[in-house]
Amino acid sequence: MKVVGINTSPREVSNCKIALEKALEAAEAEGAEIQLIDSNKLNISACQGDNYCKAHEGKCAIDDDMTQIYQAIEEADGIIFSIPVYFFDINAQMKLIIDRLYSYFQSSYMEKFASKKVSFILSQGTPDPEAFKAGLEIQFNAFKFLGFQTVDLVVLTDNNVPGAINDKEDQLAQAAEVGKNIL
Numbered sequence: 407m408k409v410v411g412i413n414t415s416p417r418e419v420s421n422c423k424i425a426l427e428k429a430l431e432a433a434e435a436e437g438a439e440i441q442l443i444d445s446n447k448l449n450i451s452a453c454q455g456d457n458y459c460k461a462h463e464g465k466c467a468i469d470d471d472m473t474q475i476y477q478a479i480e481e482a483d484g485i486i487f488s489i490p491v492y493f494f495d496i497n498a499q500m501k502l503i504i505d506r507l508y509s510y511f512q513s514s515y516m517e518k519f520a521s522k523k524v525s526f527i528l529s530q531g532t533p534d535p536e537a538f539k540a541g542l543e544i545q546f547n548a549f550k551f552l553g554f555q556t557v558d559l560v561v562l563t564d565n566n567v568p569g570a571i572n573d574k575e576d577q578l579a580q581a582a583e584v585g586k587n588i589l
């Protein structure tokens with residue numbers, strides 16, 4: 407059982423990353439092999455919409471660090487994304503990844519994804535967890551559309567300050583729950 411965590415926050419002291427580490431720690435405690443990727447440190451270009459992937463069995467024409475994300479997803483049984491809310495939605499780093507996953511759409515990969523689980527951990531400043539939920543669910547559903555099992559979408563709130571989550575036992579416990587549920 408392999409679980410990969412993909413953190414899309416660019417912050418050094420990132421609430422998302424702290425939550426993701428908690429989730430991965432919980433998965434590891436249950437026996438999972440874990441991996442954490444900071445996508446902001448990777449060179450990931452935007453999808454060019456060239457449909458090269460549609461004629462090449464789901465392979466993208468762009469040769470960049472997205473290959474690391476593709477490989478991690480193909481090898482994992484569970485994938486947890488940790489994502490900051492920027493302007494009422496997922497951040498741009500996460501959108502880059504989602505758009506590049508279009509290469510898998512209508513490919514034979516989609517059958518293999520039926521056994522893989524995906525969860526989202528989001529962190530935002532706004533206290534109301536429902537404030538942006540509708541839009542965030544749309545992005546989460548991109549993974550259902552690609553054939554994955556979608557499990558948890560957790561919104562952690564009041565986290566404007568870097569590392570604010572460290573004082574929030576309830577949020578850390580919620581993150582750990584995501585790590586258990588992904589197995």
Ligand SMILES: Cc1cc2nc3c(=O)[nH]c(=O)nc-3n(C[C@H](O)[C@H](O)[C@H](O)COP(=O)(O)O)c2cc1C
Pocket residue numbers: 415416417419420421422423489490491492493494495529530531532533565566567568569
């Ligand atoms: C560019 C930018 C836009 C943001 N937009 C929102 C927003 O629309 N709603 C909100 O609740 N918080 C917003 N925030 C706050 C972040 O979502 C919050 O600080 C989050 O916990 C950051 O996660 P991180 O510490 O892992 O980077 C924004 C922060 C930045 C830097």
